[in-house]
Amino acid sequence: MMAWLAEMGGFALDRLVRLGRANLFLLRLLGALRFLFQRPGLLIKQLYMVGVLSLPIILVSGLFVGMVLGLQGYANLVDFGATASLGTVVALSLIRELGPVLTALLYAGRAGSALTAEIGLMKATEQLASMQMMAVDPFQRVLAPRFLAGCIAVPILTGIFTAVGILGGYVVSVIQLGVDGGAFWAQMQAKVQLFADVGNGVLIKSAVFGLLANWVALFEGYEALPTSEGVSRATTRTVVTTSLAVLGWDFLLTALMFGDW
């Protein structure tokens, strides 16, 4: 029994220490951001790596999610003769929840895991150490551009995901199922609020998720054991931790933004 308690205590302490390290890591990362004013080229390259290269998966997923929303929404609303509200249903689901959450999850799988593996391997092959030996701070040269690029890319990707999703919903409901196009757009325009919905969902939520996803990915890569097993575990942890953190924070943010309590 005592041994079990001690093990639990040890585990909790371990987690706490790790959380502390992650926070110190974030502080150092934020401190290194001003270096990017001198070297904007590094940021642009990373924007391409994490942002532009994530576009295909975001576009395709957004389209399919929107189409499925259109189908499901129609199947349920048609019984009540409320198919005119389909535009609102599709748009609000995407803008408030599915856009930010799914984009963050897809980003963690596509770009977050790649960031962790890249940083972990740079550590395992002594590239980070050799950079430090050349008096170049890896936080400035390697980590800060990736972090800022990721934090910029996630909200933009969320916007694209949401827009493509709404188009997908339009294609299925209006073109295929025959819902009235005018009603689709007019209802959406009347019900979706710029600040309350788009601002909270697409902007604030995705900014928080972007910060979480990139912080976790870079921290896991930087702390990875410098072996092939260590890097593989770190990559897995990135996807699992980001997914859980995004879903947990989504609940908190939704409760704060849209909950009436």
Place this chain on the structure above:
Amino acid sequence: MVTVRGLSFHRDGRPIFDRVDLDIPRGKVTAIMGPSGTGKTTLLQLISGQLRPDAGRIEVDGVCVHELRRRDLYQLRQRMGMLFQSGALFTDLSVFENVAFPLREHTRLPEQLIRTLVLMKLEAVGLRGARELMPAQLSGGMARRVALARAIALDPLMILYDEPFAGQDPISMAVLVKLIRTLNDALGLTSIIVSHDVKETVAIADYLYLISAGRVVEHGTPRDLDCSASPWVDQFMHARPDGPMSFHYPAPPYSSDLLAEAST
């Protein structure tokens, strides 16, 4: 150039160094040798300020490395080159860009001058023709020579070599041996080589330190050590399988281990 006094260092509760004293003279090639796992690489990391000692003092060019703030340490490192065992080239940059990296980071030289400097350094290691290649296209020996060109890019005062000969074929080994000595003399460097390749290291070193189990066992010129009376030094320098240095990792007696297995 480098003075180490009373250095003690622990890792995971295991002592690596116990009150070690070393002096590395300026302008010479000094080798630190010892069996694998004696902390030779750790010693280089301590000298370059990547690790902090538990006790003792490490001075490089008159300044105490582990008391420096990060900015001052980085300034000191601009005068220090290090050749990693793996080469540690940046895999996303070409050979040319790898060598240009420290120049681009620390100087504001025009592109034309950077090109001239990089070609000069690459010519010194015989790889001017390989400048367009990516690190993945290089052999181990070539990668190490590119890393060497990168280490001398900022004309440092001192170069630290971590196992420069490990895993090299005889030709690249001979090339590297010659290169380390030539560069040291031509550029007026101070070189510290950490290695367990006795023959190659002895051929170019001016002074040797032998370390084992956290202590300096012996030091002197290659000639002194070659005819040392110490049985340990004799075993190491002449690569004899039998001697005071045990082949086995510390363990309880073999018979008791086997019997313990049988009785369970």
